[in-house]
Amino acid sequence: MSTATEVVGAPAGVPRAPRTGAKKKRRGETRVAIYLVAPTLILLAVVIGYPVVSAIIMSFQKDAGLDPATGLFVAGGFAGISNYAHWILQQCLDTSGNTISCPPGNLGSQFWNATGVTFFFAVVTVALETAFGVWMAIIMNRTFRGRGLVRAAILVPWAIPTAVTAKLWFFIFATSGIANALLQTQILWTSDEWASRFAIIIADTWKTTPFMALLILAGLQIIPEDVYEAAKMDGATTFQQFWRITLPLIRPALMVAVLFRILDALRIYDLPAILTGGGGGTGNATTTLSILVVDQIRQGFNSASALSTITFIIIFIVAFIFVRVLGTNVVRTQQAQQKGAAK
Amino acid sequence: MSAIAATATRTVARDRAVAAVDTRAIAMKRRGRGRGIRTGISAAVIVLWCLAPFYWMIVTAFRDVGYTYDTAFWPTHVTFDNFTTAFSTQLGNHLGKALLNSLFIGVCVTAIALIIGIFAAYALARLDFRFKGILLGVILGASMFPGVALITPLFQLFTNIGWMGSYQALILPSISFVLPLTVYTLTSFFREMPWDLEEAARIDGCTQAQAFRKIILPLAAPAVFTTAILAFISSWNEYLISSQLSSDATQPVTVAIASFAGSQPHQEPYTTVMAAGTIVTIPLVILVLIFQRRIVAGLTAGGVKG
Structure with missing residues (x-):
């Protein structure tokens, strides 16, 4: 530690004399950084790296x-x-x-069904959560009495564990439950093919929209008010302001939020596993890829490993498309938001 | 020292708030009352949508099991029986034990993640080194890692070495998503800290390690505390891995609630489950509401779902 301290001796913010050399400083800081980062990387290698590698190896093995x-x-x-x-x-x-x-x-015959169900859930829930999230964020960004209450209320669904959320909506969607009572219907929310899918979509939207709204709100807050003032001077309508100013300016924050949610939605397990048990329709209307992996574990590790590797690759490809094709820069967007918030 | 920093932060926040209110007040006046009413209605809808299911859980938790499907919006047939049933070990409900398990697992995971992650976060926020961007990307990617990709090999490994159902079999996998979240959130917080104070301490003769321990650590305490809450919540809420790797003796609350027994056989124990859900949720909700501002800051900084 003491040698490292000598090397990085010069204060960071102060312009350094050329002889000290930024390169030398950087090399010194790299050495310190390695020691500081190493424990995290080693631990991640143990808890993520090892299982992933052994899953890949297992996926090429026959069942003993x-x-x-x-x-x-x-x-x-x-x-x-x-x-x-x-x-x-x-x-x-x-x-x-x-x-x-x-x-x-x-x-094995359920794979494409599960893939379809997983993507259906991901696309529909993320679309709904983005739309509602933008709306909630715009409301919370306004000044009105009771704004504190809204901001507090929105954290409640986020704080409830998903397992409890699933049980709560299981009760709401019971045949004689409050949902059917309010709608005056007799929908079999947990066993009908499409009703059970929408039960999960509704519960997931309830639970996760607040998180989207908070991320989008962080993006909204860095838009300076005078941009809107100028737009109003030029006679822009509220809709034009939203479409031409708000949306383009929150696009980076929105893309990051959507990326996080898509990746999260593709691994969905808790909600369908508890709310419908993956069932519905002819028995697998809500079986997602994660549920299929867990069902397979007790019938053969190697097949389960292959499926979990496929799931991982699917999620990786989706993330790759987002980052490379759509240009979502997670790290830079969040740094920009922090700078904006610090002003 | 930390008081000064806290005051400074607060002043900045207040100035910002005042400026925002000024410009917006003018704007509001010009737009007239119609928009104010629409905002009010929207706000009411949001609050209702977020709180109604939660309220329904609490109302049902206090409702007699014979009136499970009562649709009155206010509390009727109030009873505490559901809570007694939820803790009844005779019916096979180990809620008390499960709460302790969740608490123990959560504290262990949070402590390990914080102790290890704080160093990495310091380096990422403060030092200039090669591959920093890639490293941040890797850590962020790790937090988005699907739990199912870990569960099969861990299931086999823990079966082979006899860890199945042990606490360490539940703690280790949880670190896979809590540690990245911790590092990322802490890094975001550390970037905003007044590092000039560290340099001042260095000029006064502290080593970098001393400056970190005596100046930075006390200043960083609120950030570390917020991160600890987020880490604990995400560990507390974990279900997938625990549902497969825990035993009756070590299962956390999320698993316990999913497999609950009621007082009436052959009947879905809705009221009991709602009572258990209330017990599990209320401490979290209180915690979140008390530290609301910091948690929102931490959530948007880390951008990772709890």
Whole structure:
């Protein structure tokens, strides 16, 4: 520590004499930084890196089992891509070891359904949450009596654990529950194919819109009021102000919020697992990819590993598209927001 | 020292608020009353939408189990039986134990994440080094990592080494999402701190380590505390990993609530679950409302869902 201290001796903000050299300082700070960052990286390597690597290795292994001829326990050995083919191409093995297409009821045949359900949830919930989030953020950005109450109220759904949220909406959506009583309907919210999907979408929207609204509000607060004053001088309507000023200016914050929510929505588990048990319709109307992985764990680690790796890759591709194609710069946007907020 | 900084922050905040109110007051007057009423109605709708389900949970928690489906909006058939049932170990509800489990796991995860993460956050906020941007990206990416990608190998590993259902089997995986959140939130907070004071201390003869311990750490206490709350909440709310890796003895509240038994057999124990939900939620809601401003700052800084 003491050598490092000597090297970074010059105060950071003060313009340095050229002989000290920014390069030398940087090299010194790099050394300190390595020591400071190392524990975090090592721990993350243990809790994330190790499981991911071993999941990938497992996904290429056959399930171990008893050899029918000898009665001895044998390791599975290399399986090639058969675990992936099981999910993506719905290939199963019959009792004599031939490759057949998976029978209905086998978890393998649910893959594309689960992928569809997961993306359906992600797109619909994030669209709803973005729309409501922008609306809530605009209201909270205005000055009115009771604004404190709104800002407090909006934190309540966020603070409730998702497991409790799921149970709460399970009760609200009970057949004789308050939702049907208020709507004067007899909808089977937790077992009908589309009703159960919308039950999850409604509960998720309730729980997560506040988070979106807060992120968007942070983006709204850095728009200076005089931009709107100028627009009004030029005769812009409220809608024009929103479309031409607010939306373009909060676009970076909005994109970051949408990215976070999409990635979060694609791994959705708690809400459907507790609210509908992944069921509904013919039995898997709300089975998401995460639910399918958990269902598979007890039927074979290696297939489950392949599926969780596929899930991970899907989420990674979506994130990549956001960052590369749509140019969402998470780090820079948040730094800009902080600078704006610090003014 | 921290009092001065706190006052300074408050003054800045107040100035900003006053300036905002001034410009907006003029704008409001010009736009007239129509917009004020519309804002009021919108605000009322938001408050109602956010609080109504929560209110319904509390009302039901105090309602007699025979009147589960009573649709009166105010409390009727008030009873405390649901809370007794929720804690009844005879019915197989280990809510008391589950609360302690959640508390223990949450405190361990938060402590580990803070102790480890505070150094990384200091480096990321304060030092200039290569690969800093990439490192921030990696840590942010780690917090978005899907839990299912970890669960299968961990399930097998913990089965093999006999950790299944142990506390460490629940604490370690939680670090995978709490540590990145901690580092990222702390980094954002640390960037805003008055680092001139550190330099002043250095000029007065402190080493960098001393300046950090004696000046920065006390100043950073509120930021660290806020981050601790966010970390604790995200650990407290975890369900996926715990539901697979915990046993009856170690299960946290989220898992306990999802598998609850009521006082009436063959009947969905709605009122009991609502009572348990109320117990689990009320401390969080109180905590969040007390530290509302800081939590909102932390949430938007870290940008990571709890």
